[in-house]
Amino acid sequence: MTTETQIIQRLRQFAADPAARGLLDDAAVLDGLVITHDSIAEGVHFLPFDPPASVGWKLVAVNLSDLAAKGATPAGALLSLTIVGDGEWETEFLAGIEASCESYGLPLIGGDTIALPDDSPRVLGLTAIGRAGDRVPHRSGGEPGDILWLVGTVGDSAAGLAQLQLDKRAAGPLVDTYRRPVPLLADGQALAQHAKAMMDVSDGLLLDALRLAEASGCAAEIALDELPLSNAFVTERGEGHGSRVFAATGGDDYALLAALPADLDPSTLSLPGGASITRVGSLGAGQPQLRLTSGGRPIELPETLGHEHRSSSAPPMAGRD
Amino acid sequence: MTTETQIIQRLRQFAADPAARGLLDDAAVLDGLVITHDSIAEGVHFLPFDPPASVGWKLVAVNLSDLAAKGATPAGALLSLTIVGDGEWETEFLAGIEASCESYGLPLIGGDTIALPDDSPRVLGLTAIGRAGDRVPHRSGGEPGDILWLVGTVGDSAAGLAQLQLDKRAAGPLVDTYRRPVPLLADGQALAQHAKAMMDVSDGLLLDALRLAEASGCAAEIALDELPLSNAFVTERGEGHGSRVFAATGGDDYALLAALPADLDPSTLSLPGGASITRVGSLGAGQPQLRLTSGGRPIELPETLGHEHRSSSAPPMAGRD
Numbered sequence A, B: 001m002t003t004e005t006q007i008i009q010r011l012r013q014f015a016a017d018p019a020a021r022g023l024l025d026d027a028a029v030l031d032g033l034v035i036t037h038d039s040i041a042e043g044v045h046f047l048p049f050d051p052p053a054s055v056g057w058k059l060v061a062v063n064l065s066d067l068a069a070k071g072a073t074p075a076g077a078l079l080s081l082t083i084v085g086d087g088e089w090e091t092e093f094l095a096g097i098e099a100s101c102e103s104y105g106l107p108l109i110g111g112d113t114i115a116l117p118d119d120s121p122r123v124l125g126l127t128a129i130g131r132a133g134d135r136v137p138h139r140s141g142g143e144p145g146d147i148l149w150l151v152g153t154v155g156d157s158a159a160g161l162a163q164l165q166l167d168k169r170a171a172g173p174l175v176d177t178y179r180r181p182v183p184l185l186a187d188g189q190a191l192a193q194h195a196k197a198m199m200d201v202s203d204g205l206l207l208d209a210l211r212l213a214e215a216s217g218c219a220a221e222i223a224l225d226e227l228p229l230s231n232a233f234v235t236e237r238g239e240g241h242g243s244r245v246f247a248a249t250g251g252d253d254y255a256l257l258a259a260l261p262a263d264l265d266p267s268t269l270s271l272p273g274g275a276s277i278t279r280v281g282s283l284g285a286g287q288p289q290l291r292l293t294s295g296g297r298p299i300e301l302p303e304t305l306g307h308e309h310r311s312s313s314a315p316p317m318a319g320r321d
Helices: A003-014 A018-023 A052-069 A088-103 A156-166 A173-179 A185-192 A205-216 A231-237 A241-249 B003-014 B018-023 B052-069 B088-103 B156-166 B173-179 B185-192 B205-216 B231-237 B241-249
Strands: A028-030 A033-041 A073-083 A108-115 A123-131 A147-151 A197-201 A219-223 A255-260 A277-284 A290-294 A297-299 B028-030 B033-041 B073-083 B108-115 B123-131 B147-151 B197-201 B219-223 B255-260 B277-284 B290-294 B297-299
Touching: A003 A018, A003 B073, A003 B088, A003 B108, A018 A028, A018 B108, A028 B073, A028 B108, A033 A052, A033 B073, A033 B123, A052 A073, A052 A088, A052 A123, A052 A173, A052 A185, A052 A197, A073 A088, A073 A185, A073 B003, A073 B028, A073 B033, A073 B123, A088 A108, A088 B003, A108 B003, A108 B018, A108 B028, A123 B033, A123 B073, A123 B123, A147 A185, A147 A205, A156 A173, A156 A231, A156 A241, A173 A231, A185 A197, A185 A255, A197 A205, A205 A219, A205 A241, A205 A255, A205 A277, A205 A290, A231 A241, B003 B018, B018 B028, B033 B052, B052 B073, B052 B088, B052 B123, B052 B173, B052 B185, B052 B197, B073 B088, B073 B185, B088 B108, B147 B185, B147 B205, B156 B173, B156 B231, B156 B241, B173 B231, B185 B197, B185 B255, B197 B205, B205 B219, B205 B241, B205 B255, B205 B277, B205 B290, B231 B241
Parallel strands: A033 B108, A073 A108, A108 B033, A219 A290, B073 B108, B219 B290
Antiparallel strands: A028 A033, A033 A123, A073 A123, A147 A255, A147 A277, A197 A255, A219 A277, A290 A297, B028 B033, B033 B123, B073 B123, B147 B255, B147 B277, B197 B255, B219 B277, B290 B297
16 A cells, blocks of 8 residues: 555545544535635646746636536635745746636635745645535445436547657647636536435546545546547547547546446537537446446456546656655 | 835725725635634744644634634634645644634635645745624724723743744744734634724734724824733843834744724723733824834834735744845
8 A cells, every 4th residue: 555545535534524524525615615625736746847827827727627527616716835946937827827827717815935045845735625516426425226327528638748758849729628628617516416326537547536436435437439529539549449548548638537327328418519419328236346348248447547646736747656 | 125015005996895805814704704714834934943733723714713703703714735745744733723623613614735845945834714793893994092902911932933043943932922823813803893893913013003093094192101011022032122123023923913992991891811902002093104102202213114025924034024
């Protein structure tokens, strides 16, 4: 067991309050507010040459994606900002924070600013607060027979990162998705009224589907050949088996995974038109585990389902534990 | 103007939402909840040889002190934890977090854990959420004629730190205050019903009194010879002019500074008995500025009023800007 896993287990034991939801959700619920906090660190969660404004954008988006998965409406954010050096990087970073806060109606209402010694990696955190809707779906509410639906596509951000790792001047729609992800707030709000379980896909669809299954105490099946891929992804990497496994495990997706009752057709829910909703699998009886199919037949799971022990903001970078 | 000041000014311009209170308070107010976030960094806000459990305790206490100044009751916290190395330091740190959360009835309800590269300074953050009472005093509500009252004493923590800087094995009540400060939650709750302005004293009483005066748009006068000093402080450093200036500017105090109407006698408020409440000055008409007196006569201000640009958790360490 890694150090990080041990420490997270200790935190889960201590966080016994119902508002904590066992730390199994990415957000806490308190007095009608949904509250989440994600931190990102230089060299761990973002590339040294990522434009600082895109890092600011992503820090907001990753937190808003957690609110989206609980169907909450953005209400306020507190920024934890470190300053290293002359402040030029931080000034551009703040421009990204401001742009994303304005785009999604998230007022900045507080936080803290501290100066770090030169050469320290920057550590940037955001607490995002949303107002809960009538229902706040847990990650743990799924039951055998529920259908798993995915809002959005998978693989684009990981493919954009792979382009940047080959050529840091790479550009195009996949790099745009990696740098300027869009949290699916309106979709989350519409689905939250009906979803038995919901979470955002951040560490790889297969790993996150397993987590939903574990939290819900049932098995999950994902149809690899049904996964929605964007045109840009297919143009770049094709849609063969290897590409589908890459998309299903790449992470940093900002898609939503929802367990809906089998008799609910989400096309009746008047979801906003921007993102697709695709049936990708189902929950079934039995021990919490993940089964993968293609063409209706069981296939072997890939060795790695996603990125363990990462904050949901983490791109799939080399050298992480 | 330092980089940090410029960046904070930019944040203030952007944080135009009423819940932000112009970022002049240490806490935001949203839907009946008071929300604050403070971060601390290794080598900046705590000493490398500080026991990790005491660092955890302080991180909780510094945030609860912000809630105390707004009269709020602890409701929940989200922890932003970095892990560097084998996790031993972090395990002890969490023991301190747990002890202080349990002492003050603050449930841990969420957060984020990220692993940093070896040799990175640890950056630890906490978002503390409290339920607001009937009134949430701003820092900016003071008016000429109000009396300034201080709950608690000043100088103990700075004196404890000075002892540790001479001898890292130093012990005693001043070191205890530096390492295990007590947020004045019950006092804050009682005073919040009546205070026209209130804040916690964290960066030096003189600097914080000036900030309260600036936020309130009036002048402040502090009687240096009236400042409450603990027996332990007087035993260690005496109560001469230099010691009083040290106490008034040392910071890391966790005391509360309240502007009360002149006709209100706080001894009628049935404050809890643990901490003293002392009249230390008043607000007056005129430009926002600080005047210092001793024996009823004006005296010169010390060159440094406190610790600029620090998070409220910062001990007065050398080498900070």
